[in-house]
Amino acid sequence: MNHEVKKIIIAGGGIGGLCAAISLGRAGFEVTLCEAASEMRKSGAGILQPQNALGVLREIGVYEECCQNGFQTEWLKQHDENGSLLFKVREAFLDDSLPGRNNILRQTLNDILRKHAEAAGATILLGKKVVSYEETADEITVHFADGTVMTADILAGFDGIRSVVRDQMLQREVKTEYLGMGAHRFFISFPERVFHDSTLMYKKGQTQVGVVPLSEKTGYVFIIRPYDADCTDDEDTRFERVKDLLHGFPGVKFVTENMSKEYPVLFHKIEQMAVKEPWHRGRVVLGGDAVHAGAPTLAQGAAMAIEDAIVLSEELQNDENHETAFQAYFERRAERALQIQNLSSEIVRREIKGTPGVQDIIGECHRLLKEPY
Ligand SMILES: Cc1cc2nc3c(=O)[nH]c(=O)nc-3n(C[C@H](O)[C@H](O)[C@H](O)COP(=O)(O)OP(=O)(O)OC[C@H]3O[C@@H](n4cnc5c(N)ncnc54)[C@H](O)[C@@H]3O)c2cc1C
Missing domain, CATH: 3.50.50.60 (FAD/NAD(P)-binding domain)
Known part of the structure; x- marks a missing residue:
């Protein structure tokens, strides 16, 4: 060179x-x-890789390995807190040769x-x-x-x-700049297959819960909602508080029933x-x-x-x-x-x-x- x-x-x-x-x-x-x-x-929890990220990963030769070790979805399904489907959108927006998302x-x-x-x-x-x-x-x-x-x-x-x-x-x-919301995230494992081809979202008021497949039987969950700028999120009580919050979402009972202290809940203020x-x-x-x-x-x-x-x-x-x-x-x-x-x-x-x-x-x-x- x-x-x-x-x-x-x-x-x-x-x-x-x-x-x-x-x-x-x-x-x-x-x-x-x-x-x-x-x-x-x-x-750390999982990461969603949209099609533009997958396109670049393909250029640098790591796309296939990411897909082999990840889980591909084609749809994003938005539900209310009870699990009733409100709408679904295709995750693909760029390239039909790529999955909607990994x-x-x-x-x-x-x-x-x-x-x-x-x-x-x-x-x-x-x-x-x-x-x-x-x-x-x-x-x-x-x-x-x-x-x-x-x-x-x-x-x-x-x-x-x-x-x-x-x-x-x-x-x-x-x-x-703090944007006024915080995100809890954790890994979850299920005894049975729960995931097919979709990322699952549940919304109630200003709280959004996402259940993201990482394999047919594992995934990660994120909860995004408003928090005051000076809020602290005590690690010792975090698991129970997050579980309580999810009890307000009957549609994610499959999550509350299977979340385990084995996998720590992370918290980030969104900046x-x-x-x-x-x-x-x-x-x-x-x-x-x-x-x-x-x-x-x-x-x-x-x-x-x-x-x-x-x-x-x-x-x-x-x-x-x-x-x-x-x-x-x-x-x-x-x-x-x-x-x-x-x-x-x-x-x-x-x-x-x-x-x-x-x-x-x-x-x-x-x-x-x-x-x-
Ligand atoms: C809750 C949450 C969920 C997210 N979900 C997604 C998602 O699904 N999809 C997506 O595309 N993005 C997502 N993001 C954003 C994504 O995580 C970041 O944009 C991305 O990780 C940025 O990568 P980076 O390499 O620039 O920085 P970072 O990932 O922050 O990496 C910086 C690295 O530098 C190291 N470092 C720091 N200071 C020094 C130093 N002085 N010397 C040497 N090393 C140093 C750190 O230890 C770290 O390893 C999410 C972010 C959050 C907070």
């Missing part, structure tokens, strides 16, 4: 960072991915991506938290919490919503954050939640991070100069990712105010995603 960029450090081993490592590693760059956590993701455990996805990143030649270092960096005309030096340093030609910050790489690059502390100025400066470039974190309402956060990863890799292959490659990447990605992020947050705002039009937002999202990334 004749490029001025040969050595790349990626900060963050989430979905975005790992996909960047696969794509850049395959393209022949010397990639070192540095993840702050001392072990790769061991917990659902997979985050840990399984992480294992698959890590394996492919290493096969692509990337070095993955755990317990390697980036704390700062400094640049010269010729290289970038990255400092880690363990006191070590590493040099490279460029640094790609895929270090999530509280990115330190972003805050140093922008020279300000970027604040997140958003968007970087509108360029996603690069000097030898640093950003992607994924570090620049566009939003609500999970359209299941597009990870999908956008994956698209960022592959476009960044393409532009670095297309252009010998990293700064023009970064600018081309930013121009291809920013408008699309920020629009999707804003639509995801708009759904939450409407749900809280009871404003209609959520179906229109989903339609607008699909229209945008039909444009090439």
Whole structure:
């Protein structure tokens, strides 16, 4: 490769960072991915992979493995709290050669991506938290919490919503905005087959319950509802509180009867954050939640991070100069990712105010995603 960029450090081993490592590693760059956590993701619920995410995963050669280890659905069925079907919509919106959606455990996805990143030649270092960096005309030096340093030609910050790489690059502390809702999520296992070809949703007032198949007999459940900004969610009583909440949904009796303390219930406040100025400066470039974190309402956060990863890799292959490659990447990605992020947050705002039009937002999202990334 004749490029001025040969050595790349990626900060963050989430979905975005790992996909960047696969794509850049395959393209022949010397990639070192540095993840702050001392072990790769061991917990977490599932993740919904919409068709645009599946299309990119197919390009980087991991689509089939994701499908083999996940569960494909074709329909999203919306019910009331009693389980009466209100409507059903096809999950496919892009490509008839792909399933409507693939659902997979985050840990399984992480294992698959890590394996492919290493096969692509990337070095993955755990317990390697980036704390700062400094640049010269010729290289970038990255400092880690363990006191070590590493040099490279460029640094790609895929270090999530509280990115330190972003805050140093922008020279300000970027604040997140709480959107007023929180999400509980947990894994569930059933003695009998309960899932066929559909993702199941149940709605009562401002509370939405999703039951997402991960196999015929396993799935993950999410509950999204409003919470005050200063609410705390006590872990010790969480399981019982969530079970009580689900008792208000007779349609998900099959969930309340089978949920088990063996699988912890996670809680997240839904926040958003968007970087509108360029996603690069000097030898640093950003992607994924570090620049566009939003609500999970359209299941597009990870999908956008994956698209960022592959476009960044393409532009670095297309252009010998990293700064023009970064600018081309930013121009291809920013408008699309920020629009999707804003639509995801708009759904939450409407749900809280009871404003209609959520179906229109989903339609607008699909229209945008039909444009090439
Ligand atoms: C409740 C909920 C449900 C969701 N459901 C979906 C869904 O169904 N489908 C979907 O597409 N998206 C979903 N999302 C969004 C999705 O999870 C994120 O958009 C996606 O994970 C972003 O990936 P990322 O790699 O950019 O960041 P992250 O996944 O946040 O990864 C960042 C990584 O960087 C590491 N890190 C942080 N700081 C440092 C540092 N200083 N040095 C080194 N490493 C560092 C972190 O440990 C982490 O591993 C959901 C989000 C939430 C909150």
